[in-house]
Amino acid sequence: MDATTCSNSISVAKIRKTGCSIPVFLMLSKDKSCLGSPQILVCQNRTCRKAGANKVLKAFEQSAPQGIEIVGSGCLGHCGSGPMALVLPEEVWYDHVQPGTVGDIIRRH
Numbered sequence: 001m002d003a004t005t006c007s008n009s010i011s012v013a014k015i016r017k018t019g020c021s022i023p024v025f026l027m028l029s030k031d032k033s034c035l036g037s038p039q040i041l042v043c044q045n046r047t048c049r050k051a052g053a054n055k056v057l058k059a060f061e062q063s064a065p066q067g068i069e070i071v072g073s074g075c076l077g078h079c080g081s082g083p084m085a086l087v088l089p090e091e092v093w094y095d096h097v098q099p100g101t102v103g104d105i106i107r108r109h
């Protein structure tokens with residue numbers, strides 16, 4: 001499916017802003033085949049960083065198999081529950097992620 005075909009099914013969702021300065025917009029598609037390769041977004045904004053998100057990001061980068069892109073993202077809108085991670089295109093959220101739980105998350109997807 002090409003981008004032209006997919007463009008009609010894509011919607012933009014604003015992730016709620018909860019105290020962080022940068023709201024996050026995600027392109028969410030009803031047709032999952034329109035989305036690219038799997039990604040795991042790992043929030044690197046202030047609150048999540050204070051909770052150890054940089055170590056979580058490193059753990060994902062070291063553990064992810066080829067084909068899964070690991071992205072250090074801006075605020076994902078769930079600041080009190082960080083470190084936060086979002087698996088795309090499934091749109092599965094993980095809160096309070098620790099380096100020791102990264103392997104379990106990767107095995108699930």
Ligand code: FES
Nearest residue numbers: 043048076078079
């Ligand atoms: S700082 Fe807002 S979700 Fe991480």
